[in-house]
Amino acid sequence: MIKGNFIDNLPKVYGIYTGGFLGFIIIMSIAEQMGMTAKTIGICFVAFTVAIYAIIGYLSRTAQADAYYVAGRQVPTVFNGMATAADWMSGASFVAMAGGIYFKGYGYMALLVGWTGGYVLVASLLAPYLRKFGCYTVPDFIGTRYGGNLSRFMAVVVLTVASFTYVTAQINATGTIASVALDIPFQYAVYVGLISILLCSMLGGMRGVTWTQVAQYIVLIIAYLLPVFWISNKMGAGFFPHFMLADEVSRIAELEAQFGFVKNSAENLKEVPKGLAGITKAHSAVNATPWAFISLALAMMMGTASLPHVMMRYFTTPSVKAARKSVGWSLFFIFLLYSSAPMLATLSKLSLIDPSLPTGIIGKSIAEVQSIDWYQNWNQANLMFVSDFNGNGTLELNEFFMGGKAVVLATPEIAGLPYVISGLVAAGGMAAAMSTADGLILAIANAISHDVYYKIIDPKAETAKRLVVARVLLVVIGFAGATIAALEIQGILGSVIWAFDFAMSGLFFPLVLGVWWKRANKEGAIAGMFLGLVSGAAYLVWVRTGGSGFLGITQLTFGIFGSAVSLVAMVVVSLMTQAPNAATQKMVDEVRIPAGKSILGKQH
């Protein structure tokens, strides 16, 4: 059936895989009809998909540096787009995004705009040039362009701070899903999640991660879109929700006006379990100031262009041309999910609050709501809560509370879809969190093994030894991440946003100016990375410890301050010190044209 080169057969291989996965969903739904329990279905979905990823990881094992670090630079454009989309869309995008839109409306949508608009910066400012450079890692570019071990080391530091903040959130998310689906305590589930993650990346490095990420994208996009379309059709809202929910959106606005947003007293709110929230913001109206919206979007866009685990995906394409196109495909595949999240939030909200729908609970008596099956299930899972604050016996809009995750996890059940869909959603969430965690752990381990160990400590190390070091680091970083994740310090979404701010504080301008400003030199870059990261972190600490902040920059957008400091420091210090030498200037000229050899050789 499959003959010849693996790369040539990719469409066929993943076509069969997708068919097989759809077949598996059908088998599971038949099993449900025949009486398989919800719990068994959940376990089957998670176990089956993780086993497939592990097999792909094993088949991709390699002993070559080129394959381990950049997947042999032969990943075709469209498949690299899928892998990047999976790499990009984390547990937060999958599980928390629709919930954020549901609760916060317009103010939260800045994240959608920011997390997509950033790819324009990636495509136009950086990706093709870094691909031409031929580096293995992002610090590899900084270290070679600016020269010297200190600049390389600073880049590794920024990368590690940003990626590590991000990865604990992802391991946390895999743990949450594994603990629900497999019904085991969270502190063990975190390690189950970690082992699944390492199975994908240990043996094959970037090659293994690439081919599992493509497989994970297929699972997660099916798991996201199928319920959205199904619910929309079942509610009679329209067979293609993206184009047909205008009536539903205006109906929500109408209901909001009718119910009003009643503010609860602090005393009443004390009763509500931690992490749950009520609907307090308008669904489709503009509820944030322009600067609040724009500053958050801007921080996310610049952060996108500085996050190394995304950038390094474009090192794996066969050519510069392919790297550019691949960014477009990445964003297309991301768009499929991101444009569906607001639709899911709309459907979810309307089905809960519209009294004229059979699923609507607002306006029903409290006792009636408390006796609904799905309410009891989700109340037990600590994701839903009602309370009769005003004592009138009926449920008001301000008396209903839900966790952000419930929008994705519970809506299928509320809408009356079979349990097989909930199992599918669990598998999708697992795929989203695993694929991002893999990319991040690999980014950190590769930077330390390639840039610190090989380039700084032991430049004579043989390939075999380098790859052993890389793998040991992978395991160590994974366990460190899991241990911190098990402590549950910061929520999933909060730490994701911080990671963007850290990355942009330290890396955005050193990367961009490295290509676009020939005069930028080593001293400037070091000052930019160091002062950017330190001032960004200091601002975060200041705001977190009661500081008032300035210019409306919050703890979610501190990267705007950090990167501004980084830019000023880099320009001033560069101009005060000597211009880069002729060889470096020539190197920048070379980077700017796609033709010719890459700056760094194939094996370096």
Next chain:
Amino acid sequence: MSKQEQHWEKSKGLLMMTLAIWFVFSIGIFLFGAEMNEVTGPFGYPLTYWFTCQGSLGIFVILIFWFANRQEKIDEEFGFSERGDD
């Protein structure tokens, strides 16, 4: 001006144009978010709402492909495009 300098001038021009379009749809329009939302946009959604959930996102996708094609043309014009694989 050498061939390489001309190529870079043209590439910079394209970058500026791309960033200008990017700026309009990621930042510019949201300066007037409240006013624009009074208008009914595509498919009957309020206009600003539509931009945040579909419009800007879709425009970014198209913008990147457009940029990639234009840049490829510029590279070809000066003979700097890569040979062989895609």
